[in-house]
Amino acid sequence: KAGVTQTPRYLIKTRGQQVTLSCSPISGHRSVSWYQQTPGQGLQFLFEYFSETQRNKGNFPGRFSGRQFSNSRSEMNVSTLELGDSALYLCASSRIGGSYDEQYFGPGTRLTVT
């Protein structure tokens, strides 16, 4: 079956702009998690959605938001972009979420803020 897909794969934005990233989970998976990966901070959890509800949230400012649709696809939005938001944004899906459930990661969206 098809894996987790993320679009776009690469993105260049200017400071102050906003951006929306998309994630399509594996068919049948209802949980989607988002992570930010940077060389300095490593992999950091942003949020998790399950059945269109945010179930967990990491320690990021309110400029970072997300949502999940009824077909389990998810989007994350970053408003008022800062240079420090440059990162690889990874999406992971799982059947029901939680630590017991294996997460399948997409290839990521590389965001560059200039």
Next chain:
Amino acid sequence: AQSVTQPDIHITVSEGASLELRCNYSYGATPYLFWYVQSPGQGLQLLLKYFSGDTLVQGIKGFEAEFKRSQSSFNLRKPSVHWSDAAEYFCAVASSGNTPLVFGKGTRLSVIA
């Protein structure tokens, strides 16, 4: 809060040599422990996980890891490394069923001929 330390930022091994990647965690109770691998331009792939039971866990691609509660460690091992194992390896911990994963900073593995 739980945390994960991977002391080695970069390790280089010869093809065919054995490998051990270190991971130490900080958490009071028995955590859920994971090892992931990330190849260039790819997302993360789960190698193995430990929840409870046998402390020696077998994973994919010939990897294994051993949970040692007394040392708060969950080191990843492979008896004979292949060039295709060159990648970045991440150890992760979760404190309970519904908490998000906390990742270590990763160890980059280079394999030389």
